[in-house]
Amino acid sequence: MTRHDPLADWRSNPFFVLEIATDATPTEVERAGQRLLGLLAIGSATAGTYQTPLGPATRNADRVRQALAALRDPEQRVLHELWANVVPMGGQEPSHADTGPWKEAEHALGWSGLWAR
């Protein structure tokens, strides 16, 4: 029933956006950001998406700049470090339930055109 992606903000964690470890030095942070800004400026095909422990996400120059600004501030950096250190738990469904979504629902009923993507 969710209208939006609840994990979108989490995936925008600066460490994820810059694809760096939480113990990266300030120089490494700047270097990663500067490299990404360059790649995005020249329209690199791969720079626009990145992987996170919570799934893939997209980025643009604005997001990279915001990430750099956030990691330059010590308080914000510590906060983002806490959120970035996430170990995804194994995707094991308990054997007594199968609560995954019915992804083919609208297609099966011929109603694919009735929901926003």
Next chain:
Amino acid sequence: MTKRPLYVGIDLGTTNSTVAVFDGEEVTLIRNSMGSVLTPSVVRIDARGNVTVGARARRFLDTDPANTRSEFKRLMGTTHRLEFPASGTSRQPEELSAEVLKSLRQDVADQLGVAPERAVVSVPALFELHQTAAASNAALRAGFERVELIQEPVASAIAAGWTQGGSNGPWLVYDLGGGTFDVSLLETREGLLRVVGHDGDNFLGGRDFDRALMDLALTKLAAGGSIIDRANPKHARALRQLRLAAEEAKIELTRAGEAPIFIANLDVDGQVVDVDLVMTRSEYEAAIGPLVDRSLGICTRLLATHGLGEGALERVVLVGGPTVTPLLRERVRAVLGADFGEGLDPMTLVAQGAALFAGTVALDGRPAAQAPASTGPRVWLQFPAMTSDLSPYVVGKLLEQSDTIKQVKITRTDGEWQSDPTPCEADGTFTVMVRLLPRQNTTFEVQGLDGSGQAVTLQPATFSITHGMTLGDPPLSRSVGVALANDRVQVYFNRGSPLPIRRVFVLHTVETVHPGTEGHVLKVPIVQGEFTWAHLCRLVGTLEIPSSELNAPLPVGSEVELMLELDRGGQLRAQARIPGIDRIFDRVALLMTPQVSLEALADALTKLRTRAADLSRAAFSDRSGKTAARLSAAIPRLDEAEQNIRAAHGGDLDACEQARRSLSDFDALLAEIEAEQAWPELGRRIEERFAVSLSWVAGYGNDAERATLNDTYQACKRAFVARDPDEVERQLAVIERLGSAAYFRHPGAWEWEFEHYAARVGESTDIRRAAELVAKGREAIRQRDVVTVERIVRELWTLAPVDHDEQKLGHGSGLRMR
């Protein structure tokens, strides 16, 4: 010189302006036609319409003040027009600033042979959006094709960091210019310069030191029987001459223990007066002491905000002419407990820093045609023009022959380093880490390699990177957001956010708008400031959605996707998309600060005094010592505002702006105190309302209502403890409704209600109709016709005056959050 990059930085000051250029290795100050690096920010327009800028114009400040204007920087972003009667023209402050910038641009052309097309211009850190927009526009008017802005303390910090080398820790830039005071807390860590925080006062500067000395002189003259009144327009000329003399005396007092102020035959409204005074340094220091203390108060407030105590600073960098004052230097050292940065010229540091910043953002001022050409397949390179990283990345993309060139190699021109051949991706992109030479400009050659390893010359063949500082994007100095109908602010950009920046929020309308409704406009007010309450923030623009442009009704709660975007130049762009009717609106009005009449200012001053007095009384009776102390500490600001209003009557526009600003700040302080006091008052209101409702429900309510009243009261108290005003109001409304329902079961209730409204007929929205109803109501009471009395009372309710104040408080906003 033109073979090297031309990074231009301009300090557009209140009193003097400076331009510097950075070629990748060193910073050079540009001299004007008078041979000075400082160009007075003075513009004169003569009878023939000729414009003179700088020292030549300044000479006429005394002899032709009507056509010679100075210190207009503090008026940027307002709608003031400055008259030039000789030529019959008037100009906005922005246009005058453009003349100064044009002159500086010409100076660069004269010295270096090329008129720059791009530059960085400095602005005070606490300039608001409309002021920064005015600065950008001034530069574009001056002939620059592109301009970026930088806050003055950041510029100073860059220049200081460049000169002093790398040292870690917090430091402060204390920038006291002619008209504005900025203080910035910065930090350098591993070559990265970060602005931690800003504070300042847009109406505190060297000009105020002049005025303090002048006031001292006026006092001495008055004691000698010669009265010169700032509020009297006829004394304006005399005051100008006196101020110029005071300025010279001020400069003298930095070196000597006393300085004379001598003006022979000063014409004071027809009376000739000889001014022959001696000002001592101790008198001067006593006069400017409060101003210096005010600036230090701002500094300590900034440090406290960021958790820094005494002795925590590594150093203090002083910027601006007035910082040479001995008293100031002594007090700053004593209060802040840090050494000053040495070898720094406070008069030109900002311009130097602006030029260095132009280097970090690769804003080369040379016309495009001047860039050296070379042959070969084109490559698009991205790299930092300046960085503290000795091993930055260079990213590139082959724009031509990407199928034949398989690898790329980069070689340092000193031959000491080259990269391994780096393969290109399928889309022609490559990434290479290069090695810089420390603290200098390093040039590299880039070559392509084909399948057989043959070198292919690329275009451009070379590029340069300077090893120095890394500076983040310039931070936004004040939060920007949208005022909502409930007088709250939906913050879009927090203070300190890097620029440029863009955000989109989905808001909802608070009223139904029918298309074509005459004069009905849905307003989206954009505000700047740190207050929770929108009406205390500064309105910087309004995006308007006129009902005449709607093609369908817009019901309440309709979604509005509102995008705000700020570029580095402080230019704001706003766009509202209404998905329900698939329309986009992007017309933003009202970006200038409107001119306020002196009468309005005087009226506002009176009202603020009354409010302050009421609050003081309440604070004393509540034994709220802290509140009383805050109020009494702030009252002198009202006195200062009063003085400025008087000076404004004498034609001092700057004093008018200062008064407006002081009154606005005082209003905000009172609102804060009122909000703090309102909370205990709300608690009392809960008890009172509950007591009244309980008495009615106990007598005329049923069991369910009694139970509901009790539950609601408990919920109300919980909301009060949780400090949730909306929930408290909601529960209070239920308490009142329950009481009201029980009250109206009393046989005499409708009659009492009738008498209550009959006594207030004069306040009705339709007095004639109300009077008719009252007459009918009396007749119905005489006949004991309760049903008719009830009907009449209900109609009288509809004629009661409506309170539109809440929506006015939110700058008339038509939006709310979901």
Next chain:
Amino acid sequence: MGAVAGIIIAIFIGRLLYGSIKVPTVVLVCAAKLTVLGITSGFVQATEMPAGEFIRVVLLVLIWAPTTILRWIVVPLRMPRLAYWTVMICWPLGVVKELRAGGVIFGALALARTGASDEAIRWLEQRLRGAEPMQGAAVVAAGLLAALRKDDDLARRLFAVADRMDKRLISRSVRAIARDWLVVDAARVGNWQRVIRLGRGGSSWLRWSYSMARIAERLTGDPRAWRGWQLWPCFLLAPRRRATYPLLRRALAVPVRRSAQPEPTPSVAELPLALGGLARAIDGASDGAALARAIDAVDRQLDPMRDAIEQRLNALGGRSDAGAILSAFRQRLIELVAPLIEDDPYLAREAQRSSILEQAIWQVRRRLFGDLEARCKDYRERTQDGSALDLVDEWEAWAMLHGSADQLLELDPTVESLLFQTVFAPVCNFAAFQHNGRKRIALAHDMFIWLLRHARSDAQARELLAKNVQAGIAGI
């Protein structure tokens, strides 16, 4: 014979027009259809047309089974105009009281497979705006148009209104469309609890949604879940068997358990693992208890990290204390959770409430009340001004208010009294204005019924509303 029948029917119609006979619309329509069939048959027989039998069969099908034709032939052809005019000509009984709205419903369904161009949607919208009267079918039509415009939120609210509408205002088949959409909307994101509530808790029992509810019970391991021999007949009796079959297979693969086994609490010793659990709970977002446990697990890890945070701050040169960081972290947690609760308030209802969850709930509650108050203010003002919107817009506005109120009640049923006191006066007065001033009986009736349902705490209001409901019934 046909002529005699025609004369009898003409007299009947004449007396009907003069109001001396009151007959339900459906009966009238059936009579009309019989008349047409009778006259046509007579004509074919009399003229001995070569394809007479064929024409009679076609007419028979068109007149008596238009819905079948629409569902199996016209809608799959994806021709909205054809679907609309088929309804207008053939008068399906399910939408006979609101033919135009019914035409729009089938027109929208014709576009449901692949979506629609703006032009097609506009065409259908214009048909709907001219519809008279506007009752349940119009609401469902508006919902389908909102869904085609990708405004899921509005569609959801309109369908929710239709699903709970008084049966006098909506036919069973139209209600089924609304409920089926809601069921699919929940199932496609895995909100099986909502599927169960819709299928088993609705005001009318509808086959497909009931079958889906039973399947959902099996999927979620609900102790009430049916075994295979019970599920199969339920499935076979419901429509859309081919579409639902894979889901049935999934459900049958889940073993039945008779007692609710407690979820084993994973022993989470570190924040990263707890955060991983939280991410998983959020991504699934249909099990309130699991979400609450995950939030709690994260919250418990925070205070022990105070020293580590302090050290890290010092290393980076920060000047705040660890308390500020933890406070900011908790605030972010609340902001992460609040939208989930707002989208599905039941998530918070059954959960053990920690302080984080409580604050998130409070945030949502504040927003919902703010929304309600703004809408009530609009009703108040428009009642005073006597201004009304187009009826479709009014239904949409009512659906939005209704939706926010429902969300509040789902979040916290104890807030019913406060909610009622907040909305009663503006909504009741507005409904009265719509009923008396604008003759929009169905809309007003729906509002009165909804208010009456929630007027438990106010006897006086109940009395007034009961009278208004009766007036509405009389007017329908």
